[in-house]
Amino acid sequence: MTITHAPHPTDPRSIGPYQVLGVLGVGGMGQVYLAAGPSGPVALKVVHPGLAADPRFRTRFAREVEASRLVRGPWTAAVVDADPDASTPWLATEYVPGVPLSRAIVTTGPLPPPAVAALAAHLARALTAIHEADLVHRDVKPGNVLLTADRPRMIDFGISRALDGTRMTSTGMAVGTPAFMSPEQADGSELTTASDLFSLGSVLVWAATGTGPFGEGNPVTLLRRILTAEPGLGALTGSVRELVAECLRRDPADRPAAAELAARLPPAPVGGGWLPPAVAALVPDPTRFAGPPAPPPLPARRxxxxxxxxxxxxxxxxxxxxxxxxxxxxxxxxxxxxxxxxxxxxxxxxxxxxxxxxxxxxxxxxxxxxxxxxxxxxxxxxxxxxxxxxxxxxxxxxxxHVPAVVDGTVYIDDDRLTVYALDATGALRWEADGRLIAASAGIVFASTTDGTSRDQVTGYDAATGGVRWNSPVEDALGMAFALDNPGATSDGRVHVGLENALRTLDAATGKTLWEQPLPDLATVTAGSSTVYGTGGAATADSVLVAFDAATGRERWRRAVEDRYGEIAVHDGTVYVDGGHGVGLSALDAETGEPRWELGRGTxxxxxxxxxxxxxxxxxxxxxxxxxxxxxxxxxxxxxxxxxxxxxxxxxxxxxxxxxxxxxxxxxxxxxxxxxxxxxxxxxxxxxxx
Structure with a gap:
């Protein structure tokens, strides 16, 4: 984990007994900071305000924090402190100066066989420690594996379980990352430790080949393959290939336990030299954890x-x-x-x-x-x-959410998922269930549920509030809405941000016109003929992608400083706020080429x-x-x-x-x-x- 930038002026300067030094990124719970504490540096995970307001999440979070404290060993980042009862709950784990496996493979390419074998041996021992504490990780993926100079570490164990009930309740989505889910995660079955072994097998195939055992594609396609197709093992060789094949068996009872896997793999090498030089060069210096200097003290508020x-x-x-x-x-x-x-x-x-x-x-x-x-x-x-x-x-x-103003009518929603239509005098024209996505002439678009907690997009008649159509979201296959339901309209279409994809519907009928994968989608903006979406890991590997609004064909993509950066489109130019104060860019709307950039990368x-x-x-x-x-x-x-x-x-x-x-x-x-x-x-x- 490395600092992406100094704290934003609105970030807290201290949390509990810890002084914030820098921003590491965004995790499943919320913001992640590097902080200095009484016993040294920690990765401080601060719960998203939306989760903090959910008493069910707080109960699960407190329970899982206590269970996670039992996990100790050289293959995990230990939980060292937490305050589940704080106004904004937080969790402090051991700071690991490492590079995520996800970044390493994307940057340098697949690992050679000796490094894959070492990775397998270490991660089997990490899962053994987690499972011996009666925990199921639930989100074993490359982003939760940190490569350090002497060995890999597994992070975020136990957190997915705390998030599980909240996400299932709010979105109907199984917790996990689609490409690395087990079949039982994909179909919503009860999870055991065997689920983590399936995910580990997928991670090892990805590390060795750059592609998961079920190929590439949108989350719907991937999850269907996980449920029905045979895995591909690519360049894996020897005993590692044999054991990974066992991990990827569809029946959980047929997979090896983590301890058995560790015993059957070659001994895990410890110390420098286990990583290829190109990957080792990405690992931060463990003696330099303070990162860039923080700006002058500001009010403690996130x-x-x-x-x-x-x-x-x-x-x-x-x-x-x-x-x-x-x-x-x-x-x-x-x-x-x-x-x-x-x-x-x-x-x-x-x-x-x-x-x-x-x-x-x-x-x-x-x-x-x-x-x-x-x-x-x-x-x-x-x-x-x-x-x-x-x-x-x-x-x-x-x-x-930002109100939509169309033809003199204001559409706005509230925290209890009600959409209001107010006329030019402030009088209520109608109200309906849902969270506002966008509005156009004649139709208002909202995210709703169908009465069984399954997500859908609803088109309301702008004049009466009557339902014109409902368009289901395949929640069981991981296509639930992103937290803030980003959306935009253009020329008779509504573009809806899902958790990991951008979907475009016909505004009049709700029929899906096209859908394109965009992992961790965060923002959606539409121009006259192009729709833009940002996604990827926050601050690291963030991308801005331009799609043809009518066909969904990708026109271009470009790395951006932060997927949360806001976008404006005007007169053939896309203007992008870098997010977290790192700059402003102007890009050619047709090609994505920069016209000018201020502060990028510094x-x-x-x-x-x-x-x-x-x-x-x-x-x-x-x-x-x-x-x-x-x-x-x-x-x-x-x-x-x-x-x-x-x-x-x-x-x-x-x-x-x-x-x-x-x-x-x-x-x-x-x-x-x-x-x-x-x-x-x-x-x-x-x-x-």
């Missing part, structure tokens, strides 16, 4: 990058386009005041409209901004006056970008935290970049409390900022003069 829209605290408006924009450019070009030559003068709010809690979502309308959040109220605020045109109380708690300390880019005319607007502004305290800054060159035209520091982040929207000729005040009980909507 906000997930997936939705900086999720958890907004105020909506701030400032004229920045047209005449007002030209004036701003004259006053604040390059972040400095041309009159004094000093730093740009911070701007203060022109008006303030209080809300009952942080605002979690925002959309622009005709002269207004629509905002809702923790106070369970939809606010419609006139950008010119700062007064509410109307408000509407949501019965099911707060809202987390800590972008001048400004920690944190918003989705917004483009108007020849200007790209983006906002984030400026390190060192406002007397060395972090300041939220609005940046304007030339769309042709990426050059910064001007920037404005906003005189806000530290700890603000923001999103951006355009209301007419006004740039609207939606920012978060780190206060769970109050919020504000304000305009900047």
């Amino acid at each position: 906000v997930t990058r997936r939705g900086l829209l999720v958890g907004l605290g105020a909506v701030l408006a400032t004229a920045a386009v047209g005449g007002a924009g030209a004036a701003a450019a004259g006053l604040f070009r390059g972040g400095s005041d041309p009159v004094t030559g000093g730093p740009a003068r911070p701007l203060a709010p022109r008006w303030t409209y209080p809300t009952g809690g942080p605002v979690s979502c925002m959309a622009a309308g005709d002269g207004v901004v629509y905002a809702a959040g923790a106070d369970a109220v939809a606010h419609t605020v006139d950008v010119r006056t700062g007064h509410a045109r109307w408000t509407y109380s949501l019965r099911g708690g707060g809202s987390r 800590p972008f300390t001048r400004a920690m970008y944190g918003t989705a880019p917004v483009v108007a005319g020849d200007t790209c607007y983006i906002g984030g935290i400026r390190i060192g502004g406002l007397d060395a305290d972090p300041a939220f800054t609005l940046f304007a970049h030339d769309t042709a060159t990426g050059e910064e035209r001007w920037s404005v520091d906003l005189a806000l409390d530290t700890g603000y982040t923001a999103s951006i929207a355009l209301v007419g000729d006004t740039v609207v900022l939606g920012s978060e005040r780190f206060d769970a009980t109050s919020g504000a909507i304000a305009a900047i003069a």
Whole structure:
């Protein structure tokens, strides 16, 4: 595990007795940090807020943490500390300075036979230790195997069991990674330790050949092969091939136990030299675990990058386009005041409209901004006056998803999975079950269940709320919805983000037009003829893929800094916020080739970008935290970049409390900022003069 970047300004500075040093990535539970503790470095796994709010998950998590503490040995990353009862539960494991097997194979190619044999022997011993503690790992895959200088280590044992009930309840999906699932996982049967042996066999085939025993394809295809096809063993040889074949037997009773497998394999080599030189070069130096320097201390608060829209605290408006924009450019070009030559003068709010809690979502309308959040109220605020045109109380708690505004009607959902249709006066037209995905003229799209907890996409009539169609999601085969159900519409189609695929439906009928695999899909954005999706491991191996919206043909793909980076498409260019403050890129929409890039691959300390880019005319607007502004305290800054060159035209520091982040929207000729005040009980909507 290696640091991907320094902590974001909104990341916590400490968790329990641990000081956060850097970000390692995102795991099954949530964010993963490198942290320093009383006994040395640890990998600190912080539970996703959505899981933390589920009492069933907390109960399972506490139980599995206690069981996981019993696992000890040189082949696993031991659990050293945890707090299941914290407001945001966390788990600390031994820090392992290693490279994931998934990254090693993708980077350097398949392992040679001696390394595969050594890997098999070590991992058999890792599973022996886990099974002797009465645990079933449930997610044995290359990403959960870390290669270190002296041996591999297995991580995340026990966590999948804690996640199991939550995911099965919320998505109907079997826990695991489709390509490495056992047949009993694929068909939803009860799991025993034998399931881990099947998954181990798949991992070893993949390590030796670069392809799993059931080939490649979308999750549906792979799981069907696991249930019906014979595995291919590729380049595996000797005793390892024989034992892997036994692990891949379809009947769990016919597979060897982990201890038996370990006894029958050649002794596991320990120490340097077991890895090929190209792979060994990827392993981080164990004496250097501190990673890049952390930015100045910030308020201890974690906000997930997936939705900086999720958890907004105020909506701030400032004229920045047209005449007002030209004036701003004259006053604040390059972040400095041309009159004094000093730093740009911070701007203060022109008006303030209080809300009952942080605002979690925002959309622009005709002269207004629509905002809702923790106070369970939809606010419609006139950008010119700062007064509410109307408000509407949501019965099911707060809202987390961006409203859709179509033909004067606002569609919004709440935390209890209700979709509301509100007219131009704020009156309720209809409500229906589900979580909002997107809306178009005539149809509103939501994720729902069919009454038996099976996921489906539902098309509601925009005028009446009546059901036009339901399109099932094959939940038993792993095609459940991603956490935030990303979606977009284009030309009579709705593009829906699943857990590991992008599916496009006919908007009028719900018929599936095409589907393309995209592992760990995170965002979906549609242009006029192209739909874009991001996926892959968060911050590592993240990709942006462009598909033809009509046929699903892949047009291009490109590595990006973080799959949670937000995307804007404008006039033949795709603008990508790097995610976690690492930069901004402009790509040719047809080819994916970069037109310009800011901060890619380096800590972008001048400004920690944190918003989705917004483009108007020849200007790209983006906002984030400026390190060192406002007397060395972090300041939220609005940046304007030339769309042709990426050059910064001007920037404005906003005189806000530290700890603000923001999103951006355009209301007419006004740039609207939606920012978060780190206060769970109050919020504000304000305009900047």
